[in-house]
Amino acid sequence: MIIVLKPGSSEADIEDVSRRVRELGFKTHLSRGEVRTIIGIVGDDRAKEQLLALQSLDSVENVVRILQPFKLASREAHPDNTQFKVHGVPVGGDQIVVMAGPCSVESQPQLTAVAESVKAAGAHVLRGGAFKPRTSPYAFQGLEEEGLTLLRAASKSTGLPVVTEVMEPDKVEVVAEHADILQIGARNVQNFSLLKRVAECGKPVLLKRGMSTSIQEWLLSAEYVLAGGNPSYTLDLNAIPVVKKLSHLPIFVDPSHGTGHWEYVSAMAKAGLAAGADGLIIEVHNNPAEALSDGPQSLKPTKFAQLMAELRPLAQVLGRTL
Numbered sequence: 327m328i329i330v331l332k333p334g335s336s337e338a339d340i341e342d343v344s345r346r347v348r349e350l351g352f353k354t355h356l357s358r359g360e361v362r363t364i365i366g367i368v369g370d371d372r373a374k375e376q377l378l379a380l381q382s383l384d385s386v387e388n389v390v391r392i393l394q395p396f397k398l399a400s401r402e403a404h405p406d407n408t409q410f411k412v413h414g415v416p417v418g419g420d421q422i423v424v425m426a427g428p429c430s431v432e433s434q435p436q437l438t439a440v441a442e443s444v445k446a447a448g449a450h451v452l453r454g455g456a457f458k459p460r461t462s463p464y465a466f467q468g469l470e471e472e473g474l475t476l477l478r479a480a481s482k483s484t485g486l487p488v489v490t491e492v493m494e495p496d497k498v499e500v501v502a503e504h505a506d507i508l509q510i511g512a513r514n515v516q517n518f519s520l521l522k523r524v525a526e527c528g529k530p531v532l533l534k535r536g537m538s539t540s541i542q543e544w545l546l547s548a549e550y551v552l553a554g555g556n557p558s559y560t561l562d563l564n565a566i567p568v569v570k571k572l573s574h575l576p577i578f579v580d581p582s583h584g585t586g587h588w589e590y591v592s593a594m595a596k597a598g599l600a601a602g603a604d605g606l607i608i609e610v611h612n613n614p615a616e617a618l619s620d621g622p623q624s625l626k627p628t629k630f631a632q633l634m635a636e637l638r639p640l641a642q643v644l645g646r647t648l
């Protein structure tokens with residue numbers, strides 16, 4: 327359910343309605359739009375009739391049932407696009423945000439070289455994996471904590487915030503200490519205990535779509551993060567306009583993992599922006615031929631710089647900035 331307040335409701339009105347909702351045993355999530363404030367309500371439906379009765383209050387315009395199973399992620403509960411900043415980088419607004427870097431953090435020289443080149447090409451966020459979910463137990467599993475330390479150092483020297491994946495609930499705390507955005511990988515999109523933990527960490531979450539996850543399942547996973555008290559995060563996908571209609575959350579496209587081949591990354595990055603994505607996450611490696619993971623889909627720094635140069639005029643045509 328959501329409660330739509332009348333335009334011009336005062337702070338006292340908002341607090342009065344919120345308090346009544348909480349007293350009925352629900353949690354409230356405020357969404358302040360330009361014109362009106364909406365109170366999102368989370369909890370089980372037992373006191374539904376009492377909620378509907380709040381419609382009689384002077385400050386309440388309407389009490390509306392949300393039909394989508396995802397409540398807080400839905401556009402009904404939050405008509406305006408979600409926007410937030412990560413170390414000064416605005417996400418979810420007109421600015422297209424590009425996250426770039428190696429699949430895996432392999433060594434200090436490798437990460438430094440890639441971080442400096444993506445920064446020079448205009449990337450906004452540094453990506454890099456420290457904990458790597460690999461299909462084979464014999465594949466490179468990542469540098470783990472050492473990788474996090476290297477990411478933090480590269481972030482400090484370049485000024486780029488860092489996004490990196492967290493795979494286990496017990497590692498959320500240490501990853502959140504080193505990273506500015508926590509990524510939930512495609513394999514973990516329905517790992518609900520992990521989602522609950524990242525919801526508590528207070529940092530933005532990049533929630534990847536699972537390999538066969540429906541849009542509804544994906545947004546319900548986002549709901550776990552929002553319901554846990556974490557309002558800011560990002561998504562990625564092919565179903566951009568569908569999710570844009572259903573949800574206010576920013577959407578990112580990953581043309582590297584989406585295609586698996588560097589030659590297709592540029593075309594799909596452009597297609598993603600054209601479809602309405604708020605940003606991109608792209609794998610870049612200084613020596614893809616010797617990369618310990620995902621070399622075939624990694625762009626060389628010069629190719630990444632060329633792509634950024636091609637994306638700028640496209641962003642402008644779309645009414646965005648890059």
Ligand code: MN
Nearest residue numbers: 429609619620
């Ligand atoms: Mn990868």
